[in-house]
Amino acid sequence: xxITLVLTHDCNLRCRYCYAGKKWHxxxxxxxxxxxxxxxxxxxxxxxxxxxxxxxxxxxxxxxxRALAYAKEQAAARGVLLRxxxxxxxTMLTEEVVEYVAAExxxxxxxxDGCREAHEATRPxxxxxxxxxxxxxxxxxxxxxxxxxxxxxxxxPANVRWLAQSVAxxxxxxxxxxxxxxxxxxxxxxxxxxELERQYRLVADDYVxxxxxxxxxxxxxxxxxxxxxxxKGFCERDKCGFGVREIAVAPGGNLYPCERLVxxxxxxxxxxxxxxxxxxxxxxxxxxxxTGNSDxxxxxCALRNRCMNWCACTNYSLTGAIDxxxxxxxxxxxxxxxxxxxxxxxxxxxxxxxxxKRQYHVEAVPCA
Amino acid sequence: xxxxxxxxxxxPDYPDYKGFHQDRREFLRRMGMIAGAxxxxxxxxxxxxxxxxxxxxxxxxxxxxxxxxxxxxxxxVRLGGxxxxxxxxxxxxxxxxxxxxxxxxxxxxxxxxKEPPEAPKExxx
Numbered sequence: 001x002x003i004t005l006v007l008t009h010d011c012n013l014r015c016r017y018c019y020a021g022k023k024w025h026x027x028x029x030x031x032x033x034x035x036x037x038x039x040x041x042x043x044x045x046x047x048x049x050x051x052x053x054x055x056x057x058x059x060x061x062x063x064x065x066r067a068l069a070y071a072k073e074q075a076a077a078r079g080v081l082l083r084x085x086x087x088x089x090x091t092m093l094t095e096e097v098v099e100y101v102a103a104e105x106x107x108x109x110x111x112x113d114g115c116r117e118a119h120e121a122t123r124p125x126x127x128x129x130x131x132x133x134x135x136x137x138x139x140x141x142x143x144x145x146x147x148x149x150x151x152x153x154x155x156x157p158a159n160v161r162w163l164a165q166s167v168a169x170x171x172x173x174x175x176x177x178x179x180x181x182x183x184x185x186x187x188x189x190x191x192x193x194x195e196l197e198r199q200y201r202l203v204a205d206d207y208v209x210x211x212x213x214x215x216x217x218x219x220x221x222x223x224x225x226x227x228x229x230x231x232k233g234f235c236e237r238d239k240c241g242f243g244v245r246e247i248a249v250a251p252g253g254n255l256y257p258c259e260r261l262v263x264x265x266x267x268x269x270x271x272x273x274x275x276x277x278x279x280x281x282x283x284x285x286x287x288x289x290x291t292g293n294s295d296x297x298x299x300x301c302a303l304r305n306r307c308m309n310w311c312a313c314t315n316y317s318l319t320g321a322i323d324x325x326x327x328x329x330x331x332x333x334x335x336x337x338x339x340x341x342x343x344x345x346x347x348x349x350x351x352x353x354x355x356x357k358r359q360y361h362v363e364a365v366p367c368a
Numbered sequence: 369x370x371x372x373x374x375x376x377x378x379x380p381d382y383p384d385y386k387g388f389h390q391d392r393r394e395f396l397r398r399m400g401m402i403a404g405a406x407x408x409x410x411x412x413x414x415x416x417x418x419x420x421x422x423x424x425x426x427x428x429x430x431x432x433x434x435x436x437x438x439x440x441x442x443x444x445v446r447l448g449g450x451x452x453x454x455x456x457x458x459x460x461x462x463x464x465x466x467x468x469x470x471x472x473x474x475x476x477x478x479x480x481x482k483e484p485p486e487a488p489k490e491x492x493x
Contacts, residue, residue: 004467051467087468109466152469179469224472230385231476238473240465248467259467301373311471334374341380348382360388361475 001045002241004248004259005036005067006053007060013089013131015111015123017156017183019317020055021264027060028251033067035275036249041074045245047081053248053259058092068104085109087152089123091131093138098145108149109179110139114166118159143174150177157183157192164202171210171217179220185317188328197335204339208346216354225306225340226359233305242312242322243272243287247279255279257287258313270316287312287322294323307333385476 008027009020040048050071052064068084075082086101087109093101101108113119116132125131142149151170155163163180170178188196200221207222228234240246243257250256250265253275261270272287273280293299293309301307308314309325318326347355356362383391465471 002465049464051464053467083464085464085466087466107464107466109469111468150466150469152466179466179472181468181470220470220472227473227475229380229382230388231473232384234471234473238471240471297373300375302377303374308471330373337378341378341382345381360385362392 001040001043001047002049002051002246003036003040004051004053004246005033005057006055006248006250006259006262007033007057007063008055008251009264010059011054011056011089012059012091013056013123013125014128015089015154016158017122017154017186019185019260019263023055026251028063028249028253030063030066032249032251032253032275033063034070035253037067037071037074039275039278040247041071041078041080045080047083048075050082050084051259052084052086054087055251056089056092057086058088058097061092061097065100068106083107087111088138089131090135090138091125093141095141098141098147101142102145102147105148108142108147109152110135110142110149111152111154112136112139112170113153113156113159115162115169118153118162118166121159121162122154122156139173139175149175150179151175152179152181155180155182155196157186157188160192160195160199163196163199164206167203167217167219168206171206171215175217177218177220182328182332184314184327184329184332193328193331196332200335200339204343207343211347211352211355212350214354216358221336222340222343225337226344228306228337229341229344230359234310239291239310240312242291243284244291247272249275260313261316290323292323293325295325298325303334303337306337309333 005028008025009023010025010027011018011020011023014023037050040050048071050068052067054060057064064086071082071084074080084104085107088111090110090112093110100106111123112135113122116130119132119135120130123131123135125134139149139151153166153170159166167178167180182196186192203219204222207217207219210217240258246258248256248259248262250262252265254262254265254271255273255275256262256267256270257272261267271280272283291310291312293304293315295309298304298307298309307325307330309329310323311325311329312322314327314329315325316322318329344355344359
């Protein structure tokens with residue numbers, strides 16, 4: 001079970017691609033948070049991923065701490081494995097917060113779009129000021145403390161020209177996991193898509209070069225697609241549990257199948273109950289039935305098992321249907337798979353030891 | 369932007385996880401046999417080494433046996449009040465998915481066993 005508490009709509013940044021809508025000050029109350037956790041613990045699951053999301057969730061740091069303390073009590077009482085995580089814009093990662101994150105073993109998702117040029121093109125603060133230095137300072141604090149962190153870099157038409165430079169910037173800082181999140185709902189002109197293609201090629205080249213230099217990096221669109229080849233496709237466990245194993249709670253208490261769809265908390269078509277009346281089981285059953293992909297064109301594709309065409313929130317945002325992919329998803333997936341396979345084939349052919357160790361879990365492979 | 373589906377299965381020039389380990393096991397088995405044969409040859413009369421004592425019919429240096437899979441485990445017994453181990457299919461992902469992040473598949477693992485790649489849905493008639 002994965003429950004995401006959207007602690008507030010408020011945020012101190014004004015990212016150009018933000019899907020969360022207006023940044024009004026409407027924090028979640030303790031009553032809503034407690035009811036949400038009680039609801040989640042009422043679902044049969046031996047584990048729980050508890051995510052804190054926003055807006056910027058650290059604006060409500062006090063509520064976050066209280067909610068996590070309560071969740072820990074509940075998990076201990078029920079024998080549930082609890083794994084907390086926090087997605088933050090990184091501007092409020094003070095020493096106090098970092099110490100708390102370390103003490104609670106919270107997995108961090110930190111949003112940073114890469115190098116200065118890329119980040120400043122898309123993630124300004126209120127009033128347009130740069131947030132880059134504050135975020136990098138937060139990231140450095142987190143890395144120095146050795147916390148588990150994944151940097152989420154949104155790839156947007158406005159910053160795609162610096163993508164390879166951005167990945168290199170993050171890899172040079174020894175970010176353990178770099179997650180490139182294409183803004184699929186952005187305006188991807190032919191020119192922007194061509195630039196994305198060029199940049200992914202450069203990222204894959206850099207991926208190979210870093211392995212050869214003994215400093216491998218982890219990038220989701222490369223490593224993920226390699227793994228999808230190794231295991232012959234995504235399995236059910238890899239996919240999000242849209243409304244079934246995953247539920248997001250808006251600050252006001254309404255329930256959504258994915259945190260990305262909370263927005264301004266106005267979409268009744270996708271909403272699935274609230275913390276006061278419970279989960280809308282009819283909606284949940286509908287999501288369970290529809291999740292996946294029913295596009296006949298996709299069914300013909302040889303890459304269908306390695307493709308993200310099942311991502312319900314992306315599909316919904318692009319086509320209005322959770323089981324139909326659209327926009328540049330097809331282009332992106334074909335591109336990512338092609339570049340990942342090119343990089344993997346080069347490294348495999350060279351018998352690169354670190355690559356074989358990571359992907360095939362072997363210490364050493366004798367030459368054939 | 370809509371692309372045409374990829375109709376021919378692309379075969380990238382690196383093996384899948386299962387294929388790689390099958391090949392490797394076979395390779396190690398052959399290496400073991402070669403090593404065994406070489407050691408046996410080195411220990412043969414006339415090689416200048418003291419011949420080890422063998423029982424009749426014993427092979428001097430047997431090749432190391434191929435790795436054996438662990439013996440099958442009996443199904444777990446659920447005692448009164450005890451919590452049964454979770455079904456592997458219900459195990460959490462090895463690493464949680466970050467809220468707001470793009471999903472990446474997890475490495476091949478126990479929880480994958482019951483879940484073959486998704487077959488395409490049939491077009492409703």
